[in-house]
Amino acid sequence: MTSSLSRTSRAAAMQAMQDEVLDLLVVGAGATGTGTALDAASRGLRVGLIDKGDIAGGTSSRSSQLVHGGLRYLQQGNVALVRESLRERELLLTTLAPHLVRPLPFMLPLHHRVWERAYIGAGLLAYDVLAGSGVLPRHRHLSKTKALAQFPDLSPDSLIGAIQYYDAQMDDARLAVAIARTAAEQGALVATHVALIGEESATSDGVHRVTLRDELTGESFTVSARCIALCVGVWAPEASAIFTGAADAVAVTRSKGVHLRLPRTAINGETALIIPTGKSVLFVIPTPTHWLVGTTDTEWLGDPDAVEPTADDVDYLLGLLCGVLAHPVTTADVTYTFAGLRPLVRDQAVGGNTAKVTREHRIARVAPGVLAIVGGKWTTYRVMARDLVDTVLTESGLSRRECITQTIPLVDTRDAEVAALVADDPQLALPLVHAPGYTHADVVQAVVHEGAFALDDVVDRRLRLQLMLDVVDDETLRDVAATMSGVPA
Ligand SMILES: Cc1cc2nc3c(=O)[nH]c(=O)nc-3n(C[C@H](O)[C@H](O)[C@H](O)COP(=O)(O)OP(=O)(O)OC[C@H]3O[C@@H](n4cnc5c(N)ncnc54)[C@H](O)[C@@H]3O)c2cc1C
Known part of the structure; x- marks a missing residue:
């Protein structure tokens, strides 16, 4: 088949x-x-x-793109969920989708001497133990100097040291x-x-x-x-x-989660950060070209088809980020925002506290x-x-x-399919207008092999141009649309 x-x-x-x-x-x-x-x-x-x-x-397609056990759930005492998630993380990394799921180092900055290192260290030891003899490195303690070497833009006043551990990252769509x-x-x-x-x-x-x-x-x-x-x-x-x-x-409780995207150059750091916020956690996640910063966790009572980030969401996330960075980042640094809704099991006991x-x-x-x-x-x-x-x-x-x-390993044929299209028609190797790094063959492959039918399907979820490019301009959109309509029915 x-x-x-x-x-x-x-x-x-x-x-x-x-x-x-x-x-x-x-x-x-x-x-x-x-x-x-x-x-x-x-x-x-x-x-x-x-x-x-x-x-x-x-x-x-609007998640934090993490394949993770969820340190936060461990803190909430949900050991079974963490163990199950870590087992799935291992399976995806090794058997099901090593082509799509990659290890990602995280750093958790510490603020208090002795007790916090012991408390969080014990949690991460449990995280490692629950993961079993997996492929990812175990957690390790970092001095303040070593932590700042990995993340020079962290404010020296915001940490006394850190702990490094691993989770995994994927492209959700x-x-x-x-x-x-x-x-x-x-x-x-x-x-x-x-x-x-x-x-x-x-x-x-x-x-x-x-x-x-x-x-x-x-x-x-x-x-x-x-x-x-x-x-x-x-x-x-x-x-x-x-x-x-x-x-x-x-x-179902609809919980809104907003992410901000900043250019990689806006923050000098080499690792993902996880920052406990009291209510939940803030993730600062590197991709090859950007940082993803998220997320909010607030109940959404409106139309599920109309969820959007607001100025308050952006201010909230920037406020948390500025609390740990050595220099301010502002709305001028934010190049893209997106929102998704978590479909959570409704729990009367916690009311609107979706976290x-x-x-x-x-x-x-x-x-x-x-x-x-x-x-x-x-x-x-x-x-x-x-x-x-x-x-x-x-x-x-x-x-x-x-x-x-x-x-059952997940299908992994994309590069071969793109290469075959270019072999048939070398013109397809030409880059898209104002989107260097993306070719017409990428668009055609999305249409003939990956079930893309609408412009958004290609732009947002196959090529992920909205997420990867600073600007997706009208000329790029027209080029993608023309390429799609040129694919024989
Ligand atoms: C901000 C945020 C960050 C997250 N980060 C992570 C993370 O890092 N790691 C992690 O493990 N999880 C994360 N999650 C959770 C995860 O993304 C969700 O649990 C998961 O994506 C839900 O998938 P789903 O298939 O249940 O729902 P959806 O992806 O919403 O799929 C439901 C589908 O049903 C379709 N549909 C609805 N009605 C109809 C209809 N009448 N007819 C036909 N189709 C219909 C919709 O079009 C939709 O495509 C995050 C969630 C959010 C919101």
Whole structure:
């Protein structure tokens, strides 16, 4: 089975979904939905995967891009979640996606002598122990001199020393595409820009008939499936209401997280920073060209499709950053901002204090044969998918097969596909206007192999130009659009 996602494969997937009765229709192609489609397809189920937008068009392309155990969760006493996340980190680094997940050194500055070094050091020792005999180096203590050598722009007054430890970094949107392509390779029918909009008839024969809409043409069609998995993140109340008529079938708290991007030249440092803030933590994360600084953690009560960073969010993050740097950074240094919504399990006990809400996942039975999953983290997408497919098998009575996704490396063909396109047409090696380092072949590869249909799909989530370039100007956008429309249908 090919892993390529193209206009042809999308049309074929939509047709097959109408012609057959699926075992499982997965709604939502973020980390959770792509993972669920891969898990189910690799266990032999006939699976359809749809998203109203692009792969990772929701929260899954707006994360801090960390594959991490979560030191903060250890402090909250959630040892099981940390152990599970560290196990997944190891698996992604070594087996599933070494081409997309990379080690990242962190430094945690210390402010108090003796007790803080002992307390945080004990926490990091536990972090290392929970990680087992993994591939990443263990934590080590740094003197103030050594810490400042690694991060010269830290204010000497803001630390008495530091501790270094390792986690991992990925490109979230690209990882989701790799999972979706691997799902297609395992036989999943993948059709993005297709929304679930209604239920045609409640199940009487163990089969759901739902109405989907092709968002590229506006046409609706019917799909039949024995089970439906709502992997729709913060849209869980709206999607579950399709089956129950009430928006409170799945309780989700939407927690807004904002990131700032600054040029690498704005801050002199060689390592990521983690700064405890009292409420949560601040990450200062290096990429080859920029720093990502984040994140906020505040309850969002508005439209989940309309989340945006505000001036207050930017000021809050800059204030925290300036508190540890030797020189000020201002809004003039900020070249890009973005916001995402965490789909957290609602916890009445902590109310609007979203930083305290558990990052564990929960599966809810919305209606017979309709399951929804919320909570969790990017890092644990595979575990979430496994638990959800286990529940689907119990719910549907389909024959039970064990999860095997821990043994399936994610698709890794991008460079070879770009090279093949250039070999066919050397003109495709030309760079995009005002985007040196990106070629027309990159755009064509996104369209013919990676399921990109709209301009944003290519610009934001395949090439990640918004994240990587200081400015994405109109000429670049026109060049990308013209290249996309030149790809034969
Ligand atoms: C600021 C921030 C930082 C984070 N940082 C990290 C981190 O560093 N590491 C980590 O492990 N986790 C991190 N997370 C958490 C992680 O990003 C999320 O847990 C994860 O991405 C959620 O994925 P999902 O697939 O459940 O949801 P989403 O990615 O939102 O996917 C849901 C999909 O459902 C689709 N959909 C909705 N309704 C419909 C419908 N009716 N029909 C069809 N499709 C529909 C949407 O279009 C969307 O694509 C972070 C989260 C945030 C917000």
